[in-house]
Amino acid sequence: MRIVRxxxxGTWRHFVESQPASNIFHTPEMFQVFTRAKRHRPMLWAVTDNGGQVLALLLPVQITLRGGFLRRLTTRAxxxxxxxxxxxxxxxxxxxFLLHAYAQEAGREVLFTELRNLSDLSAVQPVLNDCGFLYEDHLNYLIDLDRPAEDVMQSIGARTRKHIQRGLKKREVVVEEITGRGQIGACYDLLRKSYAAARVPLADRSLFExxxxxxxxxxxxxxxxARVGDAYVATSVELLYKGVMYGWYGGVDRAYAxxxxGELLMWHILKWxxxxxxRLYDFGGAGRPDVEYGVRDFKAKFGGTLVNYGRNTRVHAPALLHLSRWGYTVYRQLFLRARLKNARSGDFSR
Structure with missing residues (x-):
């Protein structure tokens, strides 16, 4: 066996397509997306046998919040x-073999590496833990789409279903698909408003482009x-691969609650x-079970199956991570408060 970078x-795509547990984030196409996005640096680590057959694949994306002298303190994988x-x-x-080799190098570049599990990895949890990637619970909702749309509707919570049916009758909310690159700006403005309200950093617009x-x-x-009249009021971005829809990003203008x-747009997506x-809609995560999470409450209303595939994290630089977390708290209180003020006033220039 040997490590390759x-x-x-063809080899990459064949390996991914042949694995039942593969997902869109394993594809060469998604790697290209991250390569083009600012403050994102994807890397490929793989193990092949003597015949060149791929046996294991790891695709960490280094994400940096701030460059310059703060890069080391704000970069995770x-x-x-x-x-x-x-x-x-x-x-x-x-x-x-792959994870041990990766950990030796990653410690010089990132604070920690987080594995976001999209399927059941219980069979290799002992391997992950032995390599220092410790498990923690993390929830998700999956919706079965391999059935009639009416069955999907009936699985939605009664109150939410009532709101959706009433909204469909009123026809005040119109859902449109973005078909041109120039419309990405409207999507991104809504995402910025939502993320600013939650005081959570949002990826650069270049990721979506x-x-x-x-x-x-x-x-x-x-x-x-989704729009009401001429005003865009909600947005959602779904990744599509091997019969699965992945909820990637979403945002709603709370002034139009x-x-x-949000509910009408979600129904439109599920019906589509x-x-x-x-066959499946993957909500892309629903937070830790011991932490209140408003987004989880929204996702729970759509009647999916609650799963707990968890996440595995290895901390490479404990002291720097402690300092970084303190700095991130200050960042949220000061910088993101300013972004929230700008979002409310409609100023997205910063």
């Missing part, structure tokens, strides 16, 4: 699709907007998925 597109390995003892051995440029023509992403645009042959 490059795979040709996220493996959005978690690890991918060939089932069996050889795959597990390759995964352990890259997703449109790389994925849209291949049918691997959908950008949606009375129209329930059913009608276009998708």
């Amino acid at each position: 490059f795979l040709d597109g 996220v493996v959005y699709g978690s690890v991918l390995y060939e089932p069996g003892s050889a795959g597990k051995e390759a995964l352990a 890259a997703a449109f440029d790389v994925l849209h023509h291949q049918g691997m992403v959908k950008f949606w907007l 009375g129209y329930t645009p 998925g059913v009608e276009n042959g998708y």
